[in-house]
Amino acid sequence: MAAGVLSNRVDRKDLAAGDHIYSWRAAYLYAHHGIYVGDEMVIHFTRATGQEIGTGTFLDSFLLSSSPGSDEGAGPPCQRCGPLVVRGRDGGVAMSCLDCFLHGGGLYLFHYAVSPAFFLAKARGGTCTLAASDPGHVVVHRARYLLDKGFGAYSLFKNNCEDFAIYCKTGLLVETAFSVGRSGQLASLTAAFSAVASSPLRFLTTSASGLAIVSTGMYCVGRYVSDMGVRRDVVKVPVQNLVAQTQTSAVEAEEVTSETAATETTVAAADGASSPAR
Template identity: 65%
Template sequence: MGVLSNKISRDALKPGDHIYSWRNAYLYSHHGIYAGDGKVIHFTRGPGQEIGTGTFLDNVIFSSSISPDRSQCPCPVCGDQSNLSGVISSCLDCFLWDGDLYLFEYGVSPAFFLAKARGGTCTLARSDSLEDVLSRASFLLEKGFGGYNIFKNNCEDFAIYCKTGLLVVTDISVGRSGQATSFVAAVSAVVSSPLRFLTTSFSGLAAVGCSMYCVSRYVSDIGVRRDVMKVPVERLLCRPDFGQPKPDVTATTKQD
């Protein structure tokens, strides 16, 4: 792993790894937990719709996607998963969706974290044991992970929870996702910083914006922020939005 890329080979994968793959020309990435034996447990609104808004805008966002239509040629291992949502298990090929494979890093240093300017690639938080990670992922595969929300409960939030057991306990901030916090940090750097009035030069504005972006990303990371707590996976059943109906996969899995 390095600052420039988190790309790894399939041979280097280990059960319990948090992996991701970029979608729609690097617009966003989809995350999951590698469970071993070529299987990935991940949380989705539907393949290719992990950033869906649930409005007519989805037609605009996804109309330009060049990703393949899996429903026309179902996977011989997974069957047709094109209409599934929630926490599902897929083979590695279906998870990658013809994209490259990347490893999300845990326990990185502050300098390394800031050097990775794009969110959703690493965190200062440390991962729990392999047994805990796979236990959470398997439990959530059976019980679900609540309703999908691009800012508060997305695929990266799911994978980070499986790795750390950490949940955000406040309702006023975004979830654990580095992609979501980076977006919020970028917007804040542009429109919310009072420091932008201290300079009028382009280079000065760029420096101020970059500084605010880095600071906002850092203080929003799951390994630094204070509005999180360790929550046993069994206690998630008490969440009001937990326990969404499990999709019926009987007709979509490969028949023996």
């Protein structure tokens, strides 16, 4: 574990089924996460290429969670895993071979049940957590179950690939709707923003070194209290219950959309009927 402070990089021969792995994208700007299920295959949560955020801007193609070379219509399909199939309109769970998942990047292992000192030494978020992992066979079961049933709609800020992998490893979900999800990458970004822009403590010092110490301290505290291993707003949810909740929410959302569309149609028809002839 000591070597992991400097780098989480591993060799593929050292992987075990149920490992949470990731690979850096866009010059180490962010990482894509998945669950290794054995036989050189990875289950991961993704959107189709060019749709990662869903903003309709160039940012959608800048952030890639899927592997362009294995997407349908983006080139010859992989001979091992075929074209990447994302079932949901808003993203879904897919299975790819390890090579397609890495997309030419390095292979890294996400660490669980680390000590607070180790966690804070890994200044970059999205690499480890204080939360404990469940046994490998339980992790693989969750990943395969969600591959078949789905993990809800992809959301960069609330339900992304790291959130998926952490849930598969721990079974933990965040109860409060207003907080950041399970992603350590986004927790780090939020902590950094709070340390630099939002902390009133930055006014307690005027020196550059003092400001650096205060900002670093606030960043570390922000990351620590956002971690799944210490948060109080998390609950263990069986995968069957999670899928049932997700499907119920999807049905309710669809009903609301249908009712809204029907109401708008009725109002439009009424307005047309009441308009005076010209």
